[in-house]
Amino acid sequence: MSELRFSLADVAGVRLAVSPANETVMSMWALASPVHHAVHLPWIDRARVTLRRPEVAERVRPLVELTWRGCPLPDFITPAARPNVEMADQLDQIADTPSAVVVQDLLSTTSRRPLSPFGQALLADPRGLLPQLVDAMRVWYDEAIAPDWSRMRALLDADVAYRAAQLAENGAGRFFEQLHPSLRWLGDRVVSDDPFERDFDLRDRGLALNPTVFSQRRVLWNLLEESLPAAAYPVRAVGTLWETAAPPPGDPLARVVGSGRAALLYLLDEASTTTDLARRTGMSAGNVSAHLTALHAAGLVDRARQGRHVLYRNTDAAAVLLRASRGG
Structure with missing residues (x-):
């Protein structure tokens, strides 16, 4: 000790x-x-x-x-x-x-x-x-x-x-x-x-x-x-380091908002940065940023600055969409 x-x-x-x-x-x-x-x-x-x-x-x-x-x-x-x-x-x-x-x-x-x-x-x-x-x-x-x-x-x-x-x-x-x-x-x-x-x-x-x-x-x-x-x-979440996230095949939410934005919503139950989301989805940081801007404008994600980082997270409206997509 x-x-x-x-x-x-x-x-x-x-x-x-x-x-x-x-x-x-x-x-x-x-x-x-x-x-x-x-x-x-x-x-x-x-x-x-x-x-x-x-x-x-x-x-x-x-x-x-x-x-x-x-x-x-x-x-x-x-x-x-x-x-x-x-x-x-x-x-x-x-x-x-x-x-x-x-x-x-x-x-x-x-x-x-x-x-x-x-x-x-x-x-x-x-x-x-x-x-x-x-x-x-x-x-x-x-x-x-x-x-x-x-x-x-x-x-x-x-x-x-x-x-x-x-x-x-x-x-x-x-x-x-x-x-x-x-x-x-x-x-x-x-x-x-x-x-x-x-x-x-x-x-x-x-x-x-x-x-x-x-x-x-x-x-x-x-x-x-x-x-x-x-x-x-x-570090937290080390198990995700070598993974690439994507919506499951035939995912209903992906058919509505697109596969890229759906992938982000599935990951944003926990606050994340743009670079972390790019790593986990395999998308470029530019594409992630564009999707997050659209999701924020639609009221589906919140953002908050912590030091030099901006953290994104799902809103309650996004949680409702995810539950419906999952059949919950």
Whole structure:
């Protein structure tokens, strides 16, 4: 069990952002254990083909060795993300990690398992070998993550918008308890039901919260003293990541409003963004936007801004149409 102690400044410093580096690193866990990441099998099949290419395998080997079979991750390769950060920015940040921090972070992972051969070499020569690790992350992102990044990003952005609304509406205590079943808010601290046994004071540095598609079991913490405090938590609705939604054949609502608009109405029982709807329907963002404009004008969807996101959701009138279409 872990405890994170918050000051008022820490509560005010809770922030949400998407981290491309997290997805790049944690995707290796899905490759190493497909049975525990079955939801990602469409991606795993493609990624394994990519990793078998000799020119990719050799350059990505440092990352594979540091992450194989769920090895604890050194904090410096999953840095706290800020809003709208790009992979290139995070790689620059990782490349600038002081050697002493690299060493400390690597040693922090050895309590249950020894370092891999590359990990041992990096420990002995962090300045000389850190560029190889950064190159491995860059190659793996370009080859395996970037082709699907728009799809992943849409799901992650939708989660950030949803969580930001929860934080604004319910306050920090209720927000953390809704973030993951393992978390409880006890007055001035978050208690995490996990095996890490950490007692950590955030010390007015706030907490970066980064949703991730590749960690499905628990919240993962960056809590070393030299790291900016961060947590990677499982994204909502990860089961929809590789799906493409469409109305069932012969759907009566689709015959009335068109298949594209019907598909959106079926998905909008839960608030979603344009990019998330595009990902789930396979339509372009432009087509989704045009359909949503028409549905909004007809009084079938509402829209509300949450930060930099606009969330759409069915109105009561749309719910009546959907019940009639379903025979309810």
